[in-house]
Amino acid sequence: xxxxxxxxVVDARADKKLSLNFAKLQQNMAGSMKQKHYTVVILSxxxxxxxxxxxxxxxxxxxxxxxxxxxxxxxxxxxxxGELSRKITFGSTGNAEVNLFIxxxxxxAVVWEDKGLGRAGQGxxxxxxxxxxxxxxxxxxxxxxxxxxxxxxxxxx
Numbered sequence: 001x002x003x004x005x006x007x008x009v010v011d012a013r014a015d016k017k018l019s020l021n022f023a024k025l026q027q028n029m030a031g032s033m034k035q036k037h038y039t040v041v042i043l044s045x046x047x048x049x050x051x052x053x054x055x056x057x058x059x060x061x062x063x064x065x066x067x068x069x070x071x072x073x074x075x076x077x078x079x080x081x082g083e084l085s086r087k088i089t090f091g092s093t094g095n096a097e098v099n100l101f102i103x104x105x106x107x108x109a110v111v112w113e114d115k116g117l118g119r120a121g122q123g124x125x126x127x128x129x130x131x132x133x134x135x136x137x138x139x140x141x142x143x144x145x146x147x148x149x150x151x152x153x154x155x156x157x
Contacts, residue, residue: 003039004102005073006030008046010080012054012099018084018135025143029079029100032147040077043069054080057101062108069105076103079143086135091123094134096142100150116146 006029009022026042033040048069056064057080069076083097096118104111118141120134 002075003041003073004033004075004077005041005043005069006033007043007069007076007078008049010049010052010057010078012057012080012082013084015085018086020081020084020139025079025081025139028140028143029077029147032143032150033077036150037153041073049078052078052080054082057099060101060103060110065103065108065110066105068103074104074106075111076105077101078103081139084135084139086132086138091121092134093119093121094136094138095119096135096138098139098142098146100146112150114146114149116142116144116149118142118145 006026009025011020011022023044030040030042052068057078068078078101080099080101081096082099083095085096086092086094098116098118100114100116101110102112103109118138120137120141122134
């Protein structure tokens with residue numbers, strides 16, 4: 001099977017105060033992959049990403065890549081949330097950064113990687129009341145940005 005195995009989301013944030021629905025992010029990513037004609041398998045075992053650090057993802061060695069995810073998989077996708085923050089003034093803003101990686105375990109290579117940055121904001125009293133929604137909108141924007149860059153899977157003739 002030529003499926004892409006989607007790991008649970010890696011929480012690589014320095015500040016983990018804000019809660020985040022990691023399962024929803026993973027589901028959204030899977031939906032975007034399916035729209036681009038990829039076959040996906042969603043992995044829910046968080047032990048698969050428990051030891052993954054930001055350094056592992058930024059400079060993966062071939063041996064490390066070959067050990068990521070299930071042993072019977074070839075293509076493995078990892079999403080790392082690097083930042084999620086919100087700020088309240090006379091309004092509110094949210095900022096997010098995500099990094100997306102696709103690994104080929106057979107060769108030990110990173111075959112695709114990119115970063116998405118998201119920002120959302122609302123001014124005034126309305127923005128102050130919507131502060132909890134700004135970080136969610138920022139993470140959605142970052143996810144959409146990175147997923148738009150991912151090429152569609154070529155159709156096999």
